[in-house]
Amino acid sequence: xxxxxxxxxxxxxxxxxxxxxxxxxxxxxxxxxxxxxxxxxxxxxxxxxxxxxxxxxxxxxxxxxxxxxxxxxxxxxxxxxxxxxxxxxxxxxxxxxxxxxxxxxxxxxxxxxxxxxxxxxxxxxxxxxxxxxxxxxxxxxxxxxxxxxxxxxxxxxxxxxxxxxxxxxxxxxxxxxxxxxxxxxxxxxxxxxxxxxxxxxxxxxxxxxxxxxxxxxxxxxxxxxxxxxxxxxxxxxxxxxxxxxxxxxxxxxxxxxxxxxxxxxxxxxxxxxxxxxxxxxxxxxxxxxxxxxxxxxxxxxxxxxxxxxxxxxxxxxxxxxxxxxxxxxxxxxxxxxxxxxxxxxxxxxxxxxxxxxxxxxxxxxxxxxxxxxxxxxxxxxxxxxxxxxxxxxxxxxxxxxxxxxxxxxxxxxxxxxxxxxxxxxxxxxxxxxxxxxxxxxxxxxxxxxxxxxxxxxxxxxxxxxxxxxxxxxxxxxxxxxxxxxxxxxxxxxxxxxxxxxxxxxxxxxxxxxxxxxxxxxxxxxxxxxxxxxxxxxxxxxxxxxxxxxxxxxxxxxxxxxxxxxxxxxxxxxxxxxxxxxxxxxxxxxxxxxxxxxxxxxxxxxxxxxxxxxxxxxxxxxxxxxxxxxxxxxxxxxxxxxxxx
Amino acid sequence: xxxxxxxxxxxxxxxxxxxxxxxxxxxxxxxxxxxxxxxxxxxxxxxxxxxxxxxxxxxxxxxxxxxxxxxxxxxxxxxxxxxxxxxxxxxxxxxxxxxxxxxxxxxxxxxxxxxxxxxxxxxxxxxxxxxxxxxxxxxxxxxxxxxxxxxxxxxxxxxxxxxxxxxxxxxxxxxxxxxx
Numbered sequence: 001x002x003x004x005x006x007x008x009x010x011x012x013x014x015x016x017x018x019x020x021x022x023x024x025x026x027x028x029x030x031x032x033x034x035x036x037x038x039x040x041x042x043x044x045x046x047x048x049x050x051x052x053x054x055x056x057x058x059x060x061x062x063x064x065x066x067x068x069x070x071x072x073x074x075x076x077x078x079x080x081x082x083x084x085x086x087x088x089x090x091x092x093x094x095x096x097x098x099x100x101x102x103x104x105x106x107x108x109x110x111x112x113x114x115x116x117x118x119x120x121x122x123x124x125x126x127x128x129x130x131x132x133x134x135x136x137x138x139x140x141x142x143x144x145x146x147x148x149x150x151x152x153x154x155x156x157x158x159x160x161x162x163x164x165x166x167x168x169x170x171x172x173x174x175x176x177x178x179x180x181x182x183x184x185x186x187x188x189x190x191x192x193x194x195x196x197x198x199x200x201x202x203x204x205x206x207x208x209x210x211x212x213x214x215x216x217x218x219x220x221x222x223x224x225x226x227x228x229x230x231x232x233x234x235x236x237x238x239x240x241x242x243x244x245x246x247x248x249x250x251x252x253x254x255x256x257x258x259x260x261x262x263x264x265x266x267x268x269x270x271x272x273x274x275x276x277x278x279x280x281x282x283x284x285x286x287x288x289x290x291x292x293x294x295x296x297x298x299x300x301x302x303x304x305x306x307x308x309x310x311x312x313x314x315x316x317x318x319x320x321x322x323x324x325x326x327x328x329x330x331x332x333x334x335x336x337x338x339x340x341x342x343x344x345x346x347x348x349x350x351x352x353x354x355x356x357x358x359x360x361x362x363x364x365x366x367x368x369x370x371x372x373x374x375x376x377x378x379x380x381x382x383x384x385x386x387x388x389x390x391x392x393x394x395x396x397x398x399x400x401x402x403x404x405x406x407x408x409x410x411x412x413x414x415x416x417x418x419x420x421x422x423x424x425x426x427x428x429x430x431x432x433x434x435x436x437x438x439x440x441x442x443x444x445x446x447x448x449x450x451x452x453x454x455x456x457x458x459x460x461x462x463x464x465x466x467x468x469x470x471x472x473x474x475x476x477x478x479x480x481x482x483x484x485x486x487x488x489x490x491x492x493x494x495x496x497x498x499x500x501x502x503x504x505x506x507x508x509x510x511x512x513x514x515x516x517x518x519x520x521x522x523x524x525x526x527x528x529x530x531x532x533x534x535x536x537x538x539x540x541x542x543x544x545x546x547x548x549x550x551x552x553x554x555x556x557x558x559x560x561x562x563x564x565x566x567x568x569x570x571x572x573x574x575x576x577x578x579x580x581x582x583x584x585x586x587x588x589x590x591x592x593x594x595x596x597x598x599x600x601x602x603x604x605x606x607x608x609x610x611x612x613x614x615x616x617x618x619x620x621x622x623x624x625x626x627x628x629x630x631x632x633x634x635x636x637x638x639x640x641x642x643x644x
Numbered sequence: 645x646x647x648x649x650x651x652x653x654x655x656x657x658x659x660x661x662x663x664x665x666x667x668x669x670x671x672x673x674x675x676x677x678x679x680x681x682x683x684x685x686x687x688x689x690x691x692x693x694x695x696x697x698x699x700x701x702x703x704x705x706x707x708x709x710x711x712x713x714x715x716x717x718x719x720x721x722x723x724x725x726x727x728x729x730x731x732x733x734x735x736x737x738x739x740x741x742x743x744x745x746x747x748x749x750x751x752x753x754x755x756x757x758x759x760x761x762x763x764x765x766x767x768x769x770x771x772x773x774x775x776x777x778x779x780x781x782x783x784x785x786x787x788x789x790x791x792x793x794x795x796x797x798x799x800x801x802x803x804x805x806x807x808x809x810x811x812x813x814x815x816x817x818x819x820x821x822x823x824x
Binding site: 354383384386389390391392414438440446449450451452453454456457458460462463464465466467468469477478 | 691692694695698699701702703705706707708709710711712713728731748749752779781783784785812813814816817820821823824
């Protein structure tokens with residue numbers, strides 16, 4: 001930015017150079033031109049002082065004035081796209097192109113460095129710089145070049161040699177003020193100059209040098225041509241307009257199993273396959289079915305993103321292919337750190353001010369919450385500030401606000417958090433209840449309940465009761481709650497960005513175990529609620545997983561097993577409605593009242609929230625009798641006793 | 645979970661009196677709702693009575709915590725105040741010390757309070773009395789024991805210790821494994 005704007009002001013390229021280099025001025029080239037110009041200028045100045053003053057008087061000033069007029073206006077416009085264009089290409093295309101450029105350039109530079117030894121420095125310089133232009137423009141002969149430059153300069157009177165070098169000297173002249181940022185490179189050139197000044201009379205190898213440099217130019221041109229072809233190819237593949245994409249054959253697949261391709265190739269193929277799948281009718285290979293493409297895509301994505309086959313299948317079922325890629329990409333990026341203000345101890349504005357004073361960069365999460373703050377960056381560990389230790393806030397993912405917002409516990413209620421650790425949601429409940437009523441925080445793990453107690457105390461919650469049961473025991477331990485929050489243990493497919501081990505270590509047996517546990521827990525949760533509660537009677541079921549097995553299927557199971565509950569609006573303003581049918585299975589219609597959250601659409605962890613209202617405590621059994629169900633009927637206590 | 649015995653109550657109240665003096669009465673006779681002290685696995689919890697009643701349904705082995713933990717009885721029968729009692733101590737504190745921002749972090753890392761860090765002090769703190777430490781914004785940071793009386797504090801050189809550290813908010817992070 002700085003450099004470019006500077007260039008705009010004080011380095012107008014001379015007209016003829018500008019014409020030669022249409023569009024393809026890389027920054028590197030530009031710099032080189034500048035350096036060389038400075039070099040020649042210095043040489044020239046010594047020569048000119050001798051010759052030019054004698055002959056032309058102020059020949060040097062005339063073209064300067066000429067060029068200064070038209071050049072700046074065209075220059076500014078032209079350079080900007082020229083600089084940005086190569087960058088874009090470099091991104092899309094291969095490194096090799098850049099490398100080859102480097103090589104060729106360094107070759108030329110080597111030659112330039114060698115030059116003083118051989119003698120005629122100017123010649124090399126001149127042809128070299130022309131060569132740069134040539135390779136882009138296709139001009140070959142030096143004579144033409146010279147003619148063009150002499151016309152462009154509009155300086156017909158002066159001597160041959162001077163005319164030839166004029167454009168460069170002009171450039172150098174104008175860039176004089178820019179010398180400071182030319183840096184080390186320039187200095188080295190200066191040294192060269194002092195060397196070459198002594199050798200200048202020695203013009204015997206001039207012809208030789210010219211030939212040599214032409215050869216170099218030719219080689220360079222070839223390289224450039226190759227690089228350009230490569231670039232074009234790459235672009236073609238990216239655009240994919242011209243070439244029909246072919247799936248790798250079965251043998252190729254076998255080969256790849258042993259010797260996997262590198263990631264960029266796989267990524268390209270993923271994009272290709274997705275493009276084909278999105279426009280299947282036109283782009284497909286007639287012999288291949290949609291499944292063939294899907295199989296290849298799955299293989300590639302498993303390899304590229306590192307998921308196991310089972311999970312990849314599960315996730316691909318949820319999304320369209322292009323959305324799935326977005327989802328996977330989002331899983332590679334960490335979600336922003338968010339904190340929840342503990343309204344028991346602080347107000348959000350004051351907390352934000354205190355943190356800003358510590359140099360933390362933050363913003364409110366969004367309109368939907370009045371207590372959340374997003375932390376962009378922080379010079380201090382956000383989990384160890386005095387404010388954190390004083391319990392003024394809790395580090396908590398934005399997604400885990402949602403179930404509590406949906407639960408909306410009221411003051412003086414009796415609330416159960418079935419799997420509470422590490423206590424983010426529990427303390428949020430307590431804060432909403434202003435430390436009145438009772439929050440029963442249960443967690444099955446004793447280790448994790450330690451962190452739960454620590455957080456409850458740090459945040460100044462005094463209405464909590466922490467216990468350590470298997471959630472399935474619940475209506476037997478304690479029942480009659482006004483609200484129950486069940487944030488069920490899950491596979492964690494929504495929080496892969498936090499814990500990438502999920503990608504590989506979750507198999508079908510895990511899902512089976514988890515879904516069964518979730519189904520048992522949700523029945524326990526429902527049975528723990530008192531439907532006659534004047535203010536409540538609500539159950540919120542949430543998971544940090546996005547798979548249907550753990551979300552809609554569990555809710556649907558609960559609806560079928562407990563006819564005394566119905567789904568109600570979650571009261572969350574955003575999120576996608578849950579599936580009412582999925583791969584042939586159809587769920588209860590009211591499942592559209594549940595909400596799904598995805599990392600790639602909401603920039604929070606993948607999450608699922610469903611809110612039930614319990615209508616009565618009894619359900620009608622088959623033989624017209626009414627029973628009060630007490631949980632899922634799993635006998636855990638006895639198991640435990642036996643284990644001990 | 646059980647109520648405290650008379651001895652235990654005596655030890656606890658003696659300790660509490662060091663920090664909040666006669667304000668203990670306010671802990672027991674609250675105008676809003678009745679509160680009580682309960683012992684569960686050597687920890688003393690200060691809890692609302694209705695919560696306590698509901699907690700009786702929870703098995704002893706499964707009950708992890710209730711209400712607010714004030715501290716624990718050591719094996720020798722002494723009572724050790726925990727940082728978790730700070731909200732109540734801060735509410736009824738008799739003797740207070742406010743420390744400057746540059747002294748906040750040293751204190752939160754477990755150091756004693758030196759003279760140079762003191763911003764304000766309650767008058768008439770006797771020697772070896774429990775004091776609550778606040779920062780200048782009145783946020784309680786922890787508590788300790790005065791090393792000198794207020795009068796003597798003025799005479800100490802800037803690096804002299806004025807309050808011995810007992811507990812600070814940093815323990816929530818440092819001592820999470822042992823504290824709960």
